[in-house]
Amino acid sequence: MAFIRYNILRFQVESSGQTIHINHKIPAYLKRCTGFLVKHTKGLRSDKYLSEIGWLNLQFNNLKENAIAAVVACPALDEVDDKYDFQALEITLKSGALVSGIYTDTTPITSFSPYSISVYFKCSALEKSTINTDPKPSVNPSQEYADSFYQEDKLC
């Protein structure tokens, strides 16, 4: 069983200046969100790098935690966009709670064409309190299992 799970929120922007209201459920087995990445994934291509095509605001745990306010960029047509730099988050997810927020398009109307946005949530199925950070080796085999996955999380 892999320790890290990625949950993806996708939406389509159809018109310039459109506001999209987001209500998204992260599966209940995911206990923590440790990072996020917002990417333009389809449509709207430009010869030059667009530093802002919209902005995103997301609140976690049924509007309790306002955690993400991000500007979304669009890479140039010939630019290889292979960076996957997740920004750090430390949210303890409540089971079945909503991720809510808005995405607003700010693309100039002259250069607009429909596009998709994907928000990748880097999540963990283990609660933080179950992770043993004690440097002494554990005698409990199941505890070692949790520790090794925690190491994997830190490396990724």
Added chain:
Amino acid sequence: MLDPITYIKEQLAQREISIELHRFKKIVTHVGLNRYEFQAYNELLFLTNAERLPIGTRIISDTNIVEIGPEHAFSEGLEEFSGLVVIVIPAHVTDYPVIEFIQILI
């Protein structure tokens, strides 16, 4: 009939947000000025008179964006705003409205 204060208190109790103060906030709009900007950081603003605002009025904030449409004339729902708030009144209006919020300091 929805009681806004009761709704807000219950909503914020569900979100485990404690209220430091709640009061009314009015934005008075004038002829010749169509854009109003103010800060509402660490506070929540609930719009209470959406049904009396001109159609096409946009209220833009960090957490919510609303464009007033015909549906707001019949809606009892309260729209919530926070962060940097910008109000844009359509250019063609003749009656400049007073925009009323319930302001919650948290």
